[in-house]
Amino acid sequence: MLGLYNCTQCCPPRTSSGASCLLEVLQAWSTHLSSSKLDKISAPGLHWHYLNRLDEYLDIYGVTxxxxxxxxxxxxxxxxGIYNRLTWWEQMDNGKQLTRNRKFITVVPVVLYLIASHTTxxxxxxxxxxxxxxxxxxVAKFPHMHKVRIFGINADQ
Known part of the structure; x- marks a missing residue:
């Protein structure tokens, strides 16, 4: 199991943080998708409509x-402490914009939004x-928002 997330293969040393390296491994994509579906399996008595809301608000919006x-x-x-001032999104792919990892993580909430809007x-x-x-x-994922703190929220003191 530990070999699945071996970051030494995808990230050369000292070029990216360990947190962003974990996101570059392709198995992280399947983990992201499967973890958002665990609540549907763990609560079989609830209606699908409510589970979809729970999935969307807690897993996708809140956790993401x-x-x-x-x-x-x-x-x-x-x-x-090199990465102490950067969020995990800013660390991903060494700050490169519009990579396949960033596109995937941006598309998932949009697709779930379309599904949730249709089901309601x-x-x-x-x-x-x-x-x-x-x-x-x-909006938080846009390239122009890289290292931007709106109204000083989550800014360094």
Whole structure:
């Protein structure tokens, strides 16, 4: 199991952080998709409509924003604080924009937004919340937002 996420094959030493290297491994894509479906398996008594909301809000919007756009630094101590001021999204692919990893992680919330909007029959309250959440996630992933802190939120003190 540990061999699946061996980052020494995909990342040369000292060119990227350990957190971004984990995201460059292709198995991380399948982990991202399968983890968003675990709540549907773990709660079989709930209606599919509610599970879809739970999946979208908690897994995709909440966890994705927390992990990629809020959390700074790396979980590893070898980098000696080089990446402490960068979010995981800014560390991914050494800061290169529009790579296949970044495109994949940007497309997943958009596709789930389209599915969720269709399953709720485009009803006003759910459509509004879905639109705001996906807008915040997608705008945070734009290349022009690299290292930008809006209103000083999550800025270094």
């Amino acid at each position: 924003y927390q992990c990629f756009h809020w959390k700074k630094g790396t979980p590893f101590a070898e980098d000696q 029959d485009y009803q006003h309250p759910m459509l509004f919340f879905n639109t705001v959440a996906v807008f915040v996630l997608v």
